[in-house]
Amino acid sequence: MEVTRIVFVGVGGQGNLLASRLVGEACISANVPVVVSEIHGMAQRGGIVESAVVMGGATSPIVSDGEADILIGFEPSETLRALNKCNKNTVVISNIRPLPPFTVAIGQGVYPDMNKGLDLVKHSVATLIAFDGDALAEKAGNSLSLNMVMLGALVGCKATPLKEEWIKKAIENTTKKAFLDSNMQAFDFGVAAARVG
Amino acid sequence: MHKLLLDSPGKEMLLLGNEAIVRGAIEAGIAVATCYPGTPSSEIPDTFFTLYQEGGFYFEYSTNEKVALEVASGAAVSGVRSIVSMKHVGMNVASDALMTMAYLGVNGGMVIINADDPSLFSSQNEQDNRYFSRLSGLPMLEPINAQEMKDMTISAFDLSEKLKLPVILRTTTRLNHIRERVIFGPIKDKPKKGYFKKDPFHYVAIPAVSRNLHKTLLQKYDEALKLSENSEYNSIKGKGKWGIVANGVSVNYVQDAVEDLGIGNDAAILRMGFSYPLPNDIILKFLNSVEKVLVVEELEPIMENEIRSIAQSNGINVSIKGKGGRLFTRLYEFDPGLVRKAIASYFGVNDTSPVKIDISNIPDLPGRPPNLCPGCPHRAMYYSIKKVYGEDAIYPSDIGCYTLGVLPPLSMADIVICMGASAGSACGISAATDQKVVAFIGDSTFFHSGIPPLINAVHNNHKFTLVILDNGTTAMTGHQPHPGVDTDPLGVKTKQISIESVVRGCGVEHVEVVNPLQIKKSISAAQAAKDFDGVSVIISKEICPLYAKSIKRAKKTRPFYVNQDKCTHHMDCINYLACPAMYIDNGKTMINQNLCIGCAVCAQVCPENAILPIKDA
Numbered sequence A: 001m002e003v004t005r006i007v008f009v010g011v012g013g014q015g016n017l018l019a020s021r022l023v024g025e026a027c028i029s030a031n032v033p034v035v036v037s038e039i040h041g042m043a044q045r046g047g048i049v050e051s052a053v054v055m056g057g058a059t060s061p062i063v064s065d066g067e068a069d070i071l072i073g074f075e076p077s078e079t080l081r082a083l084n085k086c087n088k089n090t091v092v093i094s095n096i097r098p099l100p101p102f103t104v105a106i107g108q109g110v111y112p113d114m115n116k117g118l119d120l121v122k123h124s125v126a127t128l129i130a131f132d133g134d135a136l137a138e139k140a141g142n143s144l145s146l147n148m149v150m151l152g153a154l155v156g157c158k159a160t161p162l163k164e165e166w167i168k169k170a171i172e173n174t175t176k177k178a179f180l181d182s183n184m185q186a187f188d189f190g191v192a193a194a195r196v197g
Numbered sequence B: 001m002h003k004l005l006l007d008s009p010g011k012e013m014l015l016l017g018n019e020a021i022v023r024g025a026i027e028a029g030i031a032v033a034t035c036y037p038g039t040p041s042s043e044i045p046d047t048f049f050t051l052y053q054e055g056g057f058y059f060e061y062s063t064n065e066k067v068a069l070e071v072a073s074g075a076a077v078s079g080v081r082s083i084v085s086m087k088h089v090g091m092n093v094a095s096d097a098l099m100t101m102a103y104l105g106v107n108g109g110m111v112i113i114n115a116d117d118p119s120l121f122s123s124q125n126e127q128d129n130r131y132f133s134r135l136s137g138l139p140m141l142e143p144i145n146a147q148e149m150k151d152m153t154i155s156a157f158d159l160s161e162k163l164k165l166p167v168i169l170r171t172t173t174r175l176n177h178i179r180e181r182v183i184f185g186p187i188k189d190k191p192k193k194g195y196f197k198k199d200p201f202h203y204v205a206i207p208a209v210s211r212n213l214h215k216t217l218l219q220k221y222d223e224a225l226k227l228s229e230n231s232e233y234n235s236i237k238g239k240g241k242w243g244i245v246a247n248g249v250s251v252n253y254v255q256d257a258v259e260d261l262g263i264g265n266d267a268a269i270l271r272m273g274f275s276y277p278l279p280n281d282i283i284l285k286f287l288n289s290v291e292k293v294l295v296v297e298e299l300e301p302i303m304e305n306e307i308r309s310i311a312q313s314n315g316i317n318v319s320i321k322g323k324g325g326r327l328f329t330r331l332y333e334f335d336p337g338l339v340r341k342a343i344a345s346y347f348g349v350n351d352t353s354p355v356k357i358d359i360s361n362i363p364d365l366p367g368r369p370p371n372l373c374p375g376c377p378h379r380a381m382y383y384s385i386k387k388v389y390g391e392d393a394i395y396p397s398d399i400g401c402y403t404l405g406v407l408p409p410l411s412m413a414d415i416v417i418c419m420g421a422s423a424g425s426a427c428g429i430s431a432a433t434d435q436k437v438v439a440f441i442g443d444s445t446f447f448h449s450g451i452p453p454l455i456n457a458v459h460n461n462h463k464f465t466l467v468i469l470d471n472g473t474t475a476m477t478g479h480q481p482h483p484g485v486d487t488d489p490l491g492v493k494t495k496q497i498s499i500e501s502v503v504r505g506c507g508v509e510h511v512e513v514v515n516p517l518q519i520k521k522s523i524s525a526a527q528a529a530k531d532f533d534g535v536s537v538i539i540s541k542e543i544c545p546l547y548a549k550s551i552k553r554a555k556k557t558r559p560f561y562v563n564q565d566k567c568t569h570h571m572d573c574i575n576y577l578a579c580p581a582m583y584i585d586n587g588k589t590m591i592n593q594n595l596c597i598g599c600a601v602c603a604q605v606c607p608e609n610a611i612l613p614i615k616d617a
């Protein structure tokens, strides 16, 4: 099996660790070799949260600069910050809803022009799939389901061996009943968003 | 029953590395588990905590790593299996007990889980604790994946009982926080109660006894060496003229690199899993079978130097490179690309790494450092202290969430060394200078190692203020309980030790307890502490709101907003308090109502009374 290296980046509270874990669970039940790695610790204090999934038989748990097959960014400036993980064949999936860090509020930094930034991405990697993931989560009726939207987009982009059913099963097994419908809905919106491009 | 307790050999689960260690301990039939939490090891005790009642073993969050190691030692000399976990710097604290436990030895198996943190994801240094096995003489095992983290934990117990020595299992952050498939084994039935057989001329480490015990320890080294020579964890994979030696997570990088570079027919990999004592004969055989050797190990060149010494004593003249030869650095963790490049360059093969895209055009990005949460009581206390003591006072700080106060605009940390050092270093600064000194320490850190320096301060007449930030939990590492709390996170009542009584017991004459969310009272407490001639203590008492929320004890509050008619835009709130729920929009100060927890501190700080709670709709 081809090795697929996926990097997840986001901000504490966006749920990207759960997303990468669900990919891990999905791979286990589908008997696909997988290693997931997470950075713990600062997740709840507004810092950057990064995780990686390597599927297909490589045993290294992390992804080096330039070696991501897929970069999935839950926040646009974090997508840009993680571009060093990309090569010209990388598929980049990015939420476009900004979540400015506090440094911007206190005047220590400026939030960049996202359209310009993402335009640069578009011209330097194979594919850029960018959409307002938060809007889709809200449309699904659960503003906390951004991670499901992004998971949907990961499956929808077709750049991985991941199958919709695998992930859906993993979502079913880990989601509280009350949120299951909205999570599934969010996931489906994500799949559709990636298909459209 | 909790899944990790199921006696179902063959079951497969996606486990965090730290959970795999816990499962290993369960399979090994442990009776006692202890710890002091610390990233990257914290999920080990947190998992034990969720299991111990059902699992029928004893578990405790100990007050510090040394105590944790002593508790585990007491259990192991009494004949039951015990496990103790800590982060790498915790081992420094525990090392006093560690060094002599190597002499005394154990009856029941005792395993020390030591989690190193290359790259300092959440630590004050990146020391290489493989040196501790060399220092103490204790055997060391190093897993490479989650399955091995489980299996090696069991092997470590067996090894410990064979040698009658504690055994160190060393992990690194990467391994602690991987998730992988782990296949369960059977759960061994081992005694949960032991018996302490008196044998003072073995267990009482007076010089006459220890002289013999040291001899025994050296004999055990010889035995351990034999076991290391035959260990399944020290194995040579593949054949070829190029030799690569690796340990820990790097073994994966090496395996993948050999595959990626297509040099499987030329490269042999010697993987060191039983890494102290290093297996002399295996290394000799390996050195004799290859033309040149590359040693791949994060941090210090420990294997490299030991292998070089084996080569030298046997007159073997192959080139051995690693840190020597500058193929690798002693800094930070490795990654697959870095290892692939070093292998390609050393053996002269084509590097097949993909080329990273040009990112020079990407606009500058604002930093996103971790920050104290909205409504964190530490921020409020920092505000009040700074109001009274000003910018020029020196602020020694300690290890915890509050260390994040180092960031501007709070800038409330001038020196941080290690757990408990705020009070100790404050003694020195106040003795050596005429500057005002205010030291900060968290509640858990105070119990961990803040008490001796406080006693020192009082007894030796130092002059400074110690602020104990009591938020009712060990927040930074994931909200573990500590001796100052009355209930644990599961709601079970615990014996509470009052920080105030301890402080008074230490002889401190000026002690005041304040709620940091009340700014006026906090400022006057700070003023009184400043005016006191001697050691003064402020106990800043308010529960961590994140923890309060997780145990459903959060107060019902309304978020605040800025009344734009009253706000005069001097932005004192942002410039001095800097709650991350606030932001500036087109020159106006605003509050993000989803982030604001309604602590009301900003409202007290605003001189225009422009910040108000949102009225019910």
Ligand code: SF4
Binding pocket: A045, B371, B372, B373, B375, B376, B377, B378, B401, B402, B471, B475, B476, B544, B545, B546, B547
């Ligand atoms: S977790 Fe608690 S103590 Fe830590 S920064 Fe957040 S509110 Fe403060």
Ligand code: SF4
Binding pocket: B374, B375, B559, B560, B579, B580, B581, B582, B591, B595, B596, B597, B598, B599, B600, B601, B602, B603
């Ligand atoms: S009330 Fe003010 S200081 Fe407290 S959380 Fe809300 S914005 Fe922050």
